[in-house]
Amino acid sequence: MKFNGTIIGIGILAGLASALMSAGVIAQTGAMAGVAMVLYFLTPLPIFVVALGWGSSAGIVAAAAATIAMGAAASPMVALLMALTSFIPAATGAYLSGLARPAEELGGPKGILVWYPLSDIVFRLALMVAISFVIIGAILGFGPDMARELANTIIDRVAEADPQFTAGDDIRDNVTALLMIALPAIQPAMCLAVLVGNLYLAQRLISISGRVRRPRDDWPATLRMPRPALIVFAVALAAAFLPGGIGLVATVVAGVLSAGFAMAGLAIMHFRTRGKVWRPVALWLAYVAIVLFAFLLFIVMVLGLFDTSRGAPVSKIPGADNQ
Incomplete structure (x- = not known):
């Protein structure tokens, strides 16, 4: 894992996007409630995208930023619930998706990577x-x-x-x-x-x-x-x-x-x-x-x-x- 300005910046933006999408279902009522619910179900998407595209370190930053943002916008309890059910699992799933090892270590041919x-x-x-x-x-x-x-x-x-x-x-x-x-x-x-x-x-x-x-x-x-x-x-x-x-x-x-x-x-x-x-x-x-x-x-x-x-x-x- 590596952290630099680009990765940290992209991770923070993705985390804020996830927090905003999850916070919408708390704030919206009436006609916008349906849209807010759809966005809520897409809450893990920015974290998955940034972690798969820019690496696991960006996913970790995104999960941390989303949790902090939810804690500030809603409450620490809401932030904990969202972190346990959405932010952290998304970062973990993306991390696992990025794991690979040489096929030679598994008895396969040389020059080939086998992904998780x-x-x-x-x-x-x-x-x-x-x-x-x-x-x-x-x-x-x-x-x-x-x-x-x-x-x-x-x-x-x-x-x-x-x-x-x-x-x-x-x-x-x-x-x-x-x-x-x-x-x-x-x-x-x-x-x-x-x-x-x-x-x-x-x-x-x-x-x-x-x-x-x-x-x-x-x-x-x-x-x-x-x-x-x-x-x-x-x-x-x-x-x-x-x-x-x-x-x-x-x-x-x-x-x-x-x-x-x-x-x-x-x-x-x-x-x-x-x-x-x-x-x-x-x-x-x-x-x-x-x-x-x-x-x-x-x-x-x-x-x-x-x-x-x-x-x-x-x-x-x-x-x-x-x-």
């Missing part, structure tokens, strides 16, 4: 997101009491919108139980999906700009979860049924890994339909069906469980032909 596999990047991002949400849950004190409070808030909002709606203790208990399962699983899963989506967009943007160092990944062919992820997922799924904090932590891990396997399943769909005349229609119908019937994501996730292959892009070592 996309499957391992997604797996490590998933683990990082899981750790982040466990830390956030511990800080916020997530548990039955908080879930009950959230359930009461949701039910009260529904009652305000529909005065005829009444909810007894049974309904409140059921909503509380649902939130205890859904929140620890869904939030990390969505976070991982956003990070991976932004990594994909950043790689495309950098390849267009010509600053790309890593060869373009064949996402449909290589977006998989590695075999260790399958083992961790199985253990987490079993432990999720345990009571107390262990069960909550396991639910977080199972939730975020399920998102990884679901994305792998979608990639398999894209890969298996390559070259088919009916591919656009089939993929369009598949995505519409998933949007309308969310339970179909479970089938897609199961599809991802059956392919744990690892593929890595390769490139020539600069100057290798002259040696």
Whole structure:
């Protein structure tokens, strides 16, 4: 890693852009709320772009600048939450994307670089997101009491919108139980999906700009979860049924890994339909069906469980032909 004026300046600009995009969802209401939400989901993009194009040091500067800016514009707690779920994972994912080693060290030919596999990047991002949400849950004190409070808030909002709606203790208990399962699983899963989506967009943007160092990944062919992820997922799924904090932590891990396997399943769909005349229609119908019937994501996730292959892009070592 190296730091100079250019890298620091570009990193600060990218960090400020990320902070501005994430702060918009806090400040905007009404008609602009939808635009602010879209920008919020793109929060990691500037950090990914600057780290992939100008190096990991620029990504570190961007993550630090974004965290400091959020702390000044909002609050230290908001800055910590954004750093754990967006800024730091983006810088880490870009750092992993920039790792490569000579193929000769792996028993391959001379003059070839093997880049860090996309499957391992997604797996490590998933683990990082899981750790982040466990830390956030511990800080916020997530548990039955908080879930009950959230359930009461949701039910009260529904009652305000529909005065005829009444909810007894049974309904409140059921909503509380649902939130205890859904929140620890869904939030990390969505976070991982956003990070991976932004990594994909950043790689495309950098390849267009010509600053790309890593060869373009064949996402449909290589977006998989590695075999260790399958083992961790199985253990987490079993432990999720345990009571107390262990069960909550396991639910977080199972939730975020399920998102990884679901994305792998979608990639398999894209890969298996390559070259088919009916591919656009089939993929369009598949995505519409998933949007309308969310339970179909479970089938897609199961599809991802059956392919744990690892593929890595390769490139020539600069100057290798002259040696």
